[in-house]
Amino acid sequence: MVNGNTMTRDSRVRVIVRDGPWGFFFLLAYIGAAIYFVSESDGSFWGVILGLLQAIVWPAYVLYNTLALIGA
Numbered sequence: 001m002v003n004g005n006t007m008t009r010d011s012r013v014r015v016i017v018r019d020g021p022w023g024f025f026f027l028l029a030y031i032g033a034a035i036y037f038v039s040e041s042d043g044s045f046w047g048v049i050l051g052l053l054q055a056i057v058w059p060a061y062v063l064y065n066t067l068a069l070i071g072a
Helices: 020-040 045-056 058-070
Strands: none
Touching: 020 045, 020 058, 045 058
């Protein structure tokens, strides 16, 4: 007995995760960034791989350039 409530072996906890819209937004952002960085590459295999890796970390580019712009 825990706090006056009994827990049985068949007790289940229901977890509802509502991150679907954010996941879709980040997927679209990654696809857009991948298209941009791959199109800016020279077209070689390693250039495309580098473009895909840059697409993963593009928010760091945005943050760095924003901080450089405001002089922080």
